[in-house]
Amino acid sequence: MSDFELLSPDGGALSSPFDSVRGGAGGASGARGADPLLDGLNPPQARAVEARGPALLIVAGAGSGKTRVLTHRIAHLIRNKEAWPSQILAITFTNKAASEMRERVAGLLGDAAEGMWISTFHSACVRILRREAERFGYVAGFTIYDSADSRALLKRIIKETEADSYGFTPANTSAKISRLKNELSDADTYAATANEADPRERIFVEIFRTYEQELRRANAFDFDDLIGQTVHLFRSHPDVAAIYQRRFRHILVDEYQDTNHAQYSLIRELTRSVDPDTADRLVPPVREREVDGTGAIPGASLTVVGDSDQSIYAFRGADIRNIVEFERDFPGAEVVKLEQNYRSTQNILSAANAVIGNNFDRQEKNLFTTEGDGEKITGFTGYSQHDEARFVAEEIEDLHRAGLAYGDIAVFYRTNSQTRALEELLIRSAIPYRVLGGTKFYERAEIKDAMAYLTSLANPYDPIAWSRLLGVPKRGIGPMAEAQLAVFQEAQGISFHEAMLRADEIGFGPKVRGAILGLGELLRAARMAAGGGGTEDPEVEKKPTPVADVLKLILDETEMIEKLRAKRDPQDEARAENLEELVSVAREFDVRNPGAGLLEFLTEVSLVAAADELDDQSGTVSLMTLHTAKGLEFPAVFITGVEEGLLPHQMSVDEIGGINEERRLMYVGITRARKRLYLTLASTRATYGDIGVAMPSRFLQEIPDSLIDWRQTPGEVTSRGGTESRALNAPRGEGRSGSRSSRSSGRPESSVVFGRGGGSGAAAVAEPASGNMQSALDKWRERKRLAKEAQAAGGGFPNLVGTSIRDNGDLELAPGDRIRHEDYGEGRVTGITGEGSKRVAHTVFDSVGERKLLVKLSPITKVE
DNA sequence: CTTATGAGTCTTTTT
DNA sequence: GACTCATAAG
Numbered sequence: 001m002s003d004f005e006l007l008s009p010d011g012g013a014l015s016s017p018f019d020s021v022r023g024g025a026g027g028a029s030g031a032r033g034a035d036p037l038l039d040g041l042n043p044p045q046a047r048a049v050e051a052r053g054p055a056l057l058i059v060a061g062a063g064s065g066k067t068r069v070l071t072h073r074i075a076h077l078i079r080n081k082e083a084w085p086s087q088i089l090a091i092t093f094t095n096k097a098a099s100e101m102r103e104r105v106a107g108l109l110g111d112a113a114e115g116m117w118i119s120t121f122h123s124a125c126v127r128i129l130r131r132e133a134e135r136f137g138y139v140a141g142f143t144i145y146d147s148a149d150s151r152a153l154l155k156r157i158i159k160e161t162e163a164d165s166y167g168f169t170p171a172n173t174s175a176k177i178s179r180l181k182n183e184l185s186d187a188d189t190y191a192a193t194a195n196e197a198d199p200r201e202r203i204f205v206e207i208f209r210t211y212e213q214e215l216r217r218a219n220a221f222d223f224d225d226l227i228g229q230t231v232h233l234f235r236s237h238p239d240v241a242a243i244y245q246r247r248f249r250h251i252l253v254d255e256y257q258d259t260n261h262a263q264y265s266l267i268r269e270l271t272r273s274v275d276p277d278t279a280d281r282l283v284p285p286v287r288e289r290e291v292d293g294t295g296a297i298p299g300a301s302l303t304v305v306g307d308s309d310q311s312i313y314a315f316r317g318a319d320i321r322n323i324v325e326f327e328r329d330f331p332g333a334e335v336v337k338l339e340q341n342y343r344s345t346q347n348i349l350s351a352a353n354a355v356i357g358n359n360f361d362r363q364e365k366n367l368f369t370t371e372g373d374g375e376k377i378t379g380f381t382g383y384s385q386h387d388e389a390r391f392v393a394e395e396i397e398d399l400h401r402a403g404l405a406y407g408d409i410a411v412f413y414r415t416n417s418q419t420r421a422l423e424e425l426l427i428r429s430a431i432p433y434r435v436l437g438g439t440k441f442y443e444r445a446e447i448k449d450a451m452a453y454l455t456s457l458a459n460p461y462d463p464i465a466w467s468r469l470l471g472v473p474k475r476g477i478g479p480m481a482e483a484q485l486a487v488f489q490e491a492q493g494i495s496f497h498e499a500m501l502r503a504d505e506i507g508f509g510p511k512v513r514g515a516i517l518g519l520g521e522l523l524r525a526a527r528m529a530a531g532g533g534g535t536e537d538p539e540v541e542k543k544p545t546p547v548a549d550v551l552k553l554i555l556d557e558t559e560m561i562e563k564l565r566a567k568r569d570p571q572d573e574a575r576a577e578n579l580e581e582l583v584s585v586a587r588e589f590d591v592r593n594p595g596a597g598l599l600e601f602l603t604e605v606s607l608v609a610a611a612d613e614l615d616d617q618s619g620t621v622s623l624m625t626l627h628t629a630k631g632l633e634f635p636a637v638f639i640t641g642v643e644e645g646l647l648p649h650q651m652s653v654d655e656i657g658g659i660n661e662e663r664r665l666m667y668v669g670i671t672r673a674r675k676r677l678y679l680t681l682a683s684t685r686a687t688y689g690d691i692g693v694a695m696p697s698r699f700l701q702e703i704p705d706s707l708i709d710w711r712q713t714p715g716e717v718t719s720r721g722g723t724e725s726r727a728l729n730a731p732r733g734e735g736r737s738g739s740r741s742s743r744s745s746g747r748p749e750s751s752v753v754f755g756r757g758g759g760s761g762a763a764a765v766a767e768p769a770s771g772n773m774q775s776a777l778d779k780w781r782e783r784k785r786l787a788k789e790a791q792a793a794g795g796g797f798p799n800l801v802g803t804s805i806r807d808n809g810d811l812e813l814a815p816g817d818r819i820r821h822e823d824y825g826e827g828r829v830t831g832i833t834g835e836g837s838k839r840v841a842h843t844v845f846d847s848v849g850e851r852k853l854l855v856k857l858s859p860i861t862k863v864e
Numbered sequence: 865c866t867t868a869t870g871a872g873t874c875t876t877t878t879t
Numbered sequence: 880g881a882c883t884c885a886t887a888a889g
Contacts, residue, residue: 093879415875415877416876437878478865480865481865627876627877687880688874688875690880
């Protein structure tokens with residue numbers, strides 16, 4: 001109940017909490033006239049802060065200051081005493097966005113910001129579900145299944161129902177179930193409309209139904225349930241819904257264009273009014289000022305922020321109609337458009353506008369800035385992805401030398417698999433980087449193993465966690481023993497932990513029984529240590545034990561780390577380190593959340609998003625997918641792999657609206673850049689292990705030629721990679737260093753060239769102006785044909801730079817040595833820094849000048 | 865019951 | 880080319 005203390009303050013107290021808060025932002029000490037919260041906002045922004053009414057849609061183009069508007073709007077509501085912090089619910093897309101918003105609101109309001117709910121959809125729902133779980137057959141300690149857990153469960157179900165012969169796989173089944181859940185469907189609803197005559201349909205219904213039952217038995221929710229079950233809870237328990245409908249008077253939703261039907265429904269439920277009857281039954285009783293004339297509590301005011309041009313999550317159910325039809329959905333809604341961009345240069349915005357303008361089904365909207373043109377966009381086509389990555393690495397070094405911090409640079413790509421080539425070159429070049437998302441820390445096998453123990457402590461009925469921990473470390477408990485235990489557990493209706501402690505009732509061999517009993521004892525001890533319910537002694541459960549201590553106990557007792565270290569595989573050392581890292585993550589959590597327990601830790605871990613890993617202080621280049629990049633910004637941005645089949649992705653080409661969504665993805669990528677934007681591609685790309693030819697993306701042709709300064713156009717790519725490619729990169733003609741800032745009036749020249757296209761004979765492409773996309777394309781097509789022939793002839797490609805892992809660990813280098821590098825040719829070492837495997841050779845190459853090289857991994861040899 | 869080997873599948877994008 | 884999975888041998 002403590003959450004509600006601030007809910008219905010009496011009139012006198014209303015003003016008191018705010019008196020001490022003054023001038024958090026502006027410092028305009030108490031002046032009545034100019035509102036510091038509106039200071040420096042443009043008219044539409046100010047309107048978005050001040051507008052009141054039942055519903056507000058803020059159409060916020062990229063970089064138009066929407067976070068500022070949102071935070072100021074919240075602060076404005078509170079500062080004007082229109083709302084208490086506890087009456088605010090703000091939903092963001094990632095935890096990082098949530099904490100940023102929380103910090104910024106706190107910066108404006110100070111302590112007065114305490115008590116607001118600022119979180120993601122999923123976190124907010126977990127909070128509600130944990131509180132209300134008992135009302136519908138769950139326990140507060142429920143487990144959250146991530147997609148891997150769901151798939152593990154589905155795998156078992158598919159096997160048991162022998163559905164695999166019908167083409168059901170964990171992946172496709174999970175995708176289908178997820179899609180249905182996002183539509184708020186369930187097995188029964190689906191069964192009602194399913195075609196009974198189709199055996200595949202019948203089987204799917206059976207799988208779906210079993211999956212639902214198993215989740216419930218496991219006391220677990222999957223990701224989609226978190227939203228869907230909350231909606232379900234609200235709809236089936238109006239009295240519970242009323243608690244939240246009453247409490248939240250102002251609901252703000254960010255990235256509204258990416259909400260799916262379930263999330264939309266959740267918002268609808270939360271903003272519903274409470275009818276007089278239900279309001280009457282509420283505890284504590286409603287006050288007069290909370291209700292309208294009829295005794296009903298009016299619905300909360302709703303503010304949504306979004307940009308339909310940035311809708312990129314259709315694949316997981318995001319429905320663009322939510323934002324497009326907002327005005328119809330919420331009558332009386334006001335719409336404010338923010339079009340002035342405060343992030344990027346005009347050149348970058350022009351490119352973005354040009355690309356997105358090709359989406360016919362959108363509302364006209366044009367971003368503009370008063371910042372000036374800035375530098376041109378840089379284009380580069382590598383021969384291979386290796387070549388492309390090399391360019392990225394070199395350019396990053398150049399930017400860094402020019403004074404840009406590594407942390408100001410980001411590299412985007414469409415698919416996670418593109419990281420490999422990039423990473424390789426970044427490592428070699430001794431550039432600090434980090435990959436956001438991808439195979440996340442928490443998805444690593446050893447981390448999941450350790451986490452399974454913790455999950456099982458919190459939820460001893462969770463079969464996925466339990467089954468996982470049985471096998472790690474190896475202790476002789478195999479599938480047979482597991483199955484028998486599971487049967488026993490189900491028959492007795494007890495937890496897995498209890499079942500293990502009663503292993504002697506099942507009749508195992510002495511060795512297996514010993515192992516099971518030992519493990520059961522360990523879990524019991526750990527459960528007691530964690531302060532969980534397994535204790536008879538009521539004295540014991542007081543303050544929760546630090547999560548790190550529980551984890552340490554498990555790791556020590558199971559000797560997981562030692563056992564990894566004892567193995568030969570060098571990968572296992574890294575795994576051991578990951579486990580140690582997990583302990584420090586837990587320790588940090590304990591410090592950050594004193595009084596929180598295992599459950600909070602598990603929840604937090606389950607809901608981390610890729611972008612949450614971003615740390616502004618890290619001083620490293622950030623690598624991420626275009627999806628992860630949404631909502632972020634960087635002074636310098638590389639978008640790599642701008643090729644047909646990759647961006648737009650092959651998979652999207654046949655989907656309806658697929659290309660438009662890919663185009664929005666491109667748009668999102670471009671608009672992340674503040675000052676410098678690079679678009680890179682490769683003319684060949686390895687997929688599935690063998691090398692295919694790649695075409696430049698259609699999106700490149702949608703950008704006016706005058707905006708891109710091509711260092712190497714698709715047509716110029718030579719089939720000879722390696723050292724000589726540099727000659728082609730070298731500045732040509734007037735050189736690019738001098739007249740880079742072509743005035744806004746200076747575009748005719750290149751557009752004339754552009755228009756010439758067509759005829760293959762327009763040959764003289766080798767001329768200085770490298771920015772001719774059309775003829776470049778022709779040339780490129782010719783190359784592609786040749787390349788295909790060459791490959792068909794079995795000759796393969798000449799000079800393909802090997803990607804084999806090398807190790808120069810023992811190579812001794814000293815200043816003055818001459819070395820030969822596969823890509824850069826010969827050069828002289830000027831200095832060595834770093835220790836052991838992190839030794840870096842600073843080298844001046846004859847052809848390309850100064851480079852940093854990681855000695856251990858660079859393709860170098862010493863020249864005598 | 866664990867481990868080694870080979871075949872088969874796969875790659876969009878994520879909370 | 881990498882990873883998972885099934886099969887067979889230790």
